[in-house]
Amino acid sequence: MQTNDKIFVAGHRGLVGSAIVRALKNESYNNILTRGREELDLTNQAQVNDFMARERPEYIFMAAAKVGGIHANNVYRGDFIYQNLIIQLNLMEAARQSGVKRLLFLGSSCIYPRACSQPMKEEYLLQSELESTNEPYAIAKIAGIKMCESYNSQYGTDYASVMPTNLYGPGDNFHLENSHVLPALMRKAHEAKINKSKTLSIWGTGKPMREFLHVDDMAAACLFVMKKAGHKPMLNVGTGEEVSIKEVAELICKVVGFEGEIIFDTSKPDGTLRKLVDTEKINKLGWKAQIGLEQGLKTTYDWYVKNESEKCRVD
Numbered sequence: 001m002q003t004n005d006k007i008f009v010a011g012h013r014g015l016v017g018s019a020i021v022r023a024l025k026n027e028s029y030n031n032i033l034t035r036g037r038e039e040l041d042l043t044n045q046a047q048v049n050d051f052m053a054r055e056r057p058e059y060i061f062m063a064a065a066k067v068g069g070i071h072a073n074n075v076y077r078g079d080f081i082y083q084n085l086i087i088q089l090n091l092m093e094a095a096r097q098s099g100v101k102r103l104l105f106l107g108s109s110c111i112y113p114r115a116c117s118q119p120m121k122e123e124y125l126l127q128s129e130l131e132s133t134n135e136p137y138a139i140a141k142i143a144g145i146k147m148c149e150s151y152n153s154q155y156g157t158d159y160a161s162v163m164p165t166n167l168y169g170p171g172d173n174f175h176l177e178n179s180h181v182l183p184a185l186m187r188k189a190h191e192a193k194i195n196k197s198k199t200l201s202i203w204g205t206g207k208p209m210r211e212f213l214h215v216d217d218m219a220a221a222c223l224f225v226m227k228k229a230g231h232k233p234m235l236n237v238g239t240g241e242e243v244s245i246k247e248v249a250e251l252i253c254k255v256v257g258f259e260g261e262i263i264f265d266t267s268k269p270d271g272t273l274r275k276l277v278d279t280e281k282i283n284k285l286g287w288k289a290q291i292g293l294e295q296g297l298k299t300t301y302d303w304y305v306k307n308e309s310e311k312c313r314v315d
């Protein structure tokens, strides 16, 4: 990938897409193509075909998707399967027809079975049943992986896919119902501090172990994989390190400056007890996460305070 190659970042206003654009600019890429949803609706095949035929990008980062936490995944099941599948179908087929050099598809660690051995290796895909709450989203993502593999096999395309663990960072979604665990916790801790609350209530026992990757590390991994021709079609991306929900909540309270007590609401479910991706494959290729959790939480909180805290209070 050369600095003047035409690179389309789909979903450039999202958490990952905006980080990819930042990373590309930091590395002096100067021909970055972006379109907002109001100009190019990726669920609309005619618009996508027209855009790709006209612009002919050489590289595509597919960071556009319907994304959300457990609640949104479980309630808007139809939206999650329909929008994700159709965005993938439209973009990957139009990319093939317009002769894109390389495409990177973003999947998710939700593709792995519900009772998957830990850490989750790429080979564990499709070995047993999926978690039911996010099954429609996972099925769409699995279809994306298989579409990359099938197109590479039949048409000789160079499509790769990466499976990120839980991501966080500047640009995250801090909506209380639709967001992921880390930004939701950060917002609750911030509001508890502002409201001078004595306690902060958290769902479950705090014991489940999770992995969190800063989005700038994710963007670095995306560029790393995109630069490698003929790479493996599917790679996990994570830190390889686990932290309990209790530890992450304590760290968030420290970063936010909430000094009250954390209460664990054990009447609420814990979810899966361990969820960690195996990153041996991408590590062996030469990529490793660089940003520690506390450092990453600080930059995320700075961003939240500057950009989102006022907006969130009136949601």
Ligand SMILES: NC(=O)c1ccc[n+]([C@@H]2O[C@H](COP(=O)([O-])OP(=O)(O)OC[C@H]3O[C@@H](n4cnc5c(N)ncnc54)[C@H](OP(=O)(O)O)[C@@H]3O)[C@@H](O)[C@H]2O)c1
Pocket (backbone or CB within 6 Å): 010, 011, 012, 013, 014, 015, 016, 017, 036, 037, 038, 040, 041, 042, 043, 062, 063, 064, 065, 066, 067, 087, 106, 107, 108, 109, 163, 164, 165, 166, 167, 168, 173, 180
């Ligand atoms: N966040 C995580 O923890 C996480 C973890 C694993 C995998 N991933 C994957 O990483 C990718 C990016 O996720 P993210 O967290 O960056 O999501 P995000 O912040 O919600 O961003 C998604 C982007 O996609 C765009 N988009 C959605 N539907 C569109 C449409 N019909 N036409 C045009 N644009 C559309 C959105 O545009 P608007 O700005 O107009 O809404 C937004 O910019 C996704 O594939 C996701 O599955 C994320």
